[in-house]
Amino acid sequence: MSFPPALPYNSRMTSIEQSLSEWGAFDRDNPFPLFEAVRNRAPVHRVTLADGHEAWLIVRHDEARAALNDPRISKDMQAAMAASGSIVAEGLPGPAFARHMLAVDPPDHTRLRRLVASAFSVRRVEALQEHVQRIVDDMLDAIEARGADTVVDLIHAFAFPLPFTVICELLGIPETGRASFGQALVEMLVPTRTDEEYANAKVASDTVVAFLGNLVAEKRREPDDALVSALLDARDGDEQLSEQELLSTIFQLIIAGHDTTSSLIGNGVVALLTHPEQLALVRGNPALLADAVEELIRYDAPVPHSTFRYAREPIELGGVTIPAGAHNHYVFPACNRVWWDNLTFSCGPSKVWTLTQGKSESDGYCTGSPGRSPYTSISDLGYADK
Numbered sequence: 001m002s003f004p005p006a007l008p009y010n011s012r013m014t015s016i017e018q019s020l021s022e023w024g025a026f027d028r029d030n031p032f033p034l035f036e037a038v039r040n041r042a043p044v045h046r047v048t049l050a051d052g053h054e055a056w057l058i059v060r061h062d063e064a065r066a067a068l069n070d071p072r073i074s075k076d077m078q079a080a081m082a083a084s085g086s087i088v089a090e091g092l093p094g095p096a097f098a099r100h101m102l103a104v105d106p107p108d109h110t111r112l113r114r115l116v117a118s119a120f121s122v123r124r125v126e127a128l129q130e131h132v133q134r135i136v137d138d139m140l141d142a143i144e145a146r147g148a149d150t151v152v153d154l155i156h157a158f159a160f161p162l163p164f165t166v167i168c169e170l171l172g173i174p175e176t177g178r179a180s181f182g183q184a185l186v187e188m189l190v191p192t193r194t195d196e197e198y199a200n201a202k203v204a205s206d207t208v209v210a211f212l213g214n215l216v217a218e219k220r221r222e223p224d225d226a227l228v229s230a231l232l233d234a235r236d237g238d239e240q241l242s243e244q245e246l247l248s249t250i251f252q253l254i255i256a257g258h259d260t261t262s263s264l265i266g267n268g269v270v271a272l273l274t275h276p277e278q279l280a281l282v283r284g285n286p287a288l289l290a291d292a293v294e295e296l297i298r299y300d301a302p303v304p305h306s307t308f309r310y311a312r313e314p315i316e317l318g319g320v321t322i323p324a325g326a327h328n329h330y331v332f333p334a335c336n337r338v339w340w341d342n343l344t345f346s347c348g349p350s351k352v353w354t355l356t357q358g359k360s361e362s363d364g365y366c367t368g369s370p371g372r373s374p375y376t377s378i379s380d381l382g383y384a385d386k
C-alpha cells in the first residue's frame with residue numbers, strides 16, 4: 001500500500017493567521033506542520049474557533065500541563081454559562097445530559113468520580129476481556145473472509161463497531177435497537193452550520209434521549225449485572241447519582257467509550273502502515289504492545305482537543321494574560337509532539353507525560369485509559385497480528 005506525500009499545511013490553508021481566525025477548519029489528515037508553525041510562534045494564542053466563539057489556544061506541552069493542573073481553571077460549565085453569554089453551550093442533547101465528570105469541578109467531580117468508580121470497577125472491565133477478544137476475532141475473521149483483494153473501510157468494518165459494541169455490552173444496552181441508536185448518535189454529533197442541519201441533529205438527539213430514558217426505566221424494572229444497573233445502585237456513604245447525573249454519566253461514557261477508541265484504531269493503523277519498521281518491531285515482540293498503544297496515543301492523539309475549561313481569574317501563561325472568563329482550548333496532538341516527532345515503540349511508555357491520558361495529574365485520569373481498558377489492548381492485539 002502506498003500513501004500520497006503529506007501536504008504542507010499552507011497548501012490547504014493560506015496562513016497561520018487564517019487558521020487562528022477559524023481554528024478547526026484546517027486539514028485534519030495532516031495538521032502537524034500547522035501545529036508546529038503555530039507552536040513555534042507562541043505557546044498560547046487568542047483565536048476564533050470555527051464556530052465563531054473566542055478561545056485561548058494552548059499548543060505547547062509545558063503550558064498545557066501547567067494549565068491542566070491549575071485550580072484557577074474551571075470545568076464548571078453551568079457556572080461559566082451563568083456568568084457569561086459568550087461561553088460555548090453544552091450542545092445536544094442539552095443540559096439534562098451535561099452534568100458529568102467532564103463538566104464539573106471538585107468537590108462535585110470527586111463525588112461523581114467516586115460513585116462511577118464504585119460501579120466501573122477494574123473487575124467489571126477485566127470480566128469483559130474474553131468476550132471482547134471474541135468480538136475482535138469475529139470482526140477480523142469477517143474482514144478476512146471478504147478476500148485479500150477486497151478494499152475494506154476500516155472505520156465502518158472495525159474501528160467504529162468494535163468499541164461501540166463493547167461500550168453497549170459494558171452498559172447492558174440490549175442488541176435490539178443498538179444499530180439505530182448508534183446511527184442516531186452519529187447524526188446527533190455531526191457539526192451543524194445551517195438551521196436545517198441543526199433540525200436533523202435535533203431529531204437524532206431526541207431519539208438518543210428517548211432511548212436512554214427507556215434504558216434507565218428498563219434497568220429500574222429489571223436490573224442486570226451490567227454498568228447501568230450498577231450506576232443505579234452506586235452509593236458513596238449517603239451519596240447517590242441524581243437522575244441528571246445518571247443520564248449525563250451514561251451519555252458521557254457512551255461517547256468517551258467509543259469515539260476515542262475508534263480514532264485510536266484509525267490513527268493507529270495509519271501510523272503503523274506508514275512506519276513499517278515499528279509494525280515489524282511490535283509483531284516480532286508482542287510484549288511491546290502496551291507501550292505501542294501509549295506511543296500511538298502520543299504520536300497521533302485520538303482526542304484532538306480538551307473538553308470545556310475556562311479561567312476563573314486572569315492567568316499568566318506562556319507570556320500572555322488569559323483574561324477571567326476566557327474559554328481555554330488545549331490542542332493535545334500539538335502538545336504531545338513537542339519533543340519527539342517520530343513514532344518509536346522501543347523507547348518505553350514514559351518519554352512524555354502524554355496529555356491525552358487525562359485531565360490533570362492530581363484530579364482524575366481518563367476512566368477508560370489504556371492501562372486498564374480491554375478496548376485498546378485487545379483490538380491492538382488483533383490488528384497487530386492480522
Ligand code: HEM
Pocket residue numbers: 101102113167252253256257258260261264297302303305306307308355356357358359363364365366367368369370373375376
Ligand atoms: C483511546 C482511548 C481513549 C482516549 C485517548 C481517552 C482520552 C481521554 C481524555 C483526553 C480525557 C480528558 C478530557 C479532558 O479533561 O478534557 C478523558 C477523560 C475521560 N475518559 Fe477517556 N479516553 C479513552 C477511552 C475511554 C473509554 C473507553 C472510556 C469509558 C468507557 C473513557 C471514559 C472517560 C471518562 C469517564 C473521563 C472523565 C474522567 C474525569 O473527568 O475524571 N475514556 N479521556
